[in-house]
Amino acid sequence: MNLFRIAGDLSHLISIFILLHKMRISKSCIGISFKSQVLYLIVYVTRYLDLLWTFQHSVYNSLMKIIFIGSSAYTIYLMLNDFKPTHDPNIDTFKVEYLIGGSAILALLFPYKWTTAEVLWSFSIWLESVAILPQLFMLQRTGAGETITTHYIFALGAYRALYIPNWLYRYFMENYTDPIATVAGIIQTILYSDFFYIYYTTVSKGRKFELPV
Structure with a gap:
């Protein structure tokens, strides 16, 4: 455990709090x-199957996994029930089948081990790297976003970006490498790059967040 990992996890927790706070308020x-949100739930469920046998080894990791799965499922529940009338499926139209299919192919081609758990873990890593695309696509279509929504996306992007120095730290200090997670994390950070730039030049300076449509 190092500072970058902790900061990344905290940023992830903050993004969840911002999202649920926005929806409730x-x-x-x-x-x-x-x-x-559905893609993220798939990511957490397929990645954290080890909850069934590793809780006693790391309370911190196990609690984080429970929070991520639980909060993601709760968010989907709210969107399907309490706030369903406010969701417009005509805007949320990204073809997620391609993301799931592409992630599955990469997971089958490049697992560390040919076991069910390892293939599912690899699948979750690749899928997480692109799971934000439907959300960014919605912003692109509308051309603007509520400030609190953009804060959520920024915190979620910062979480993964902070994992890059975490991997560098582990490489130099612990001689540990994780090529799949590193490459997927870099891809995910690149996908956020335009958003980060516009966020910095607008929201962080008190202006309304707007994307070119």
């Missing part, structure tokens, strides 16, 4: 991609 899920 506004009593709506306007601007939130249901498809992205």
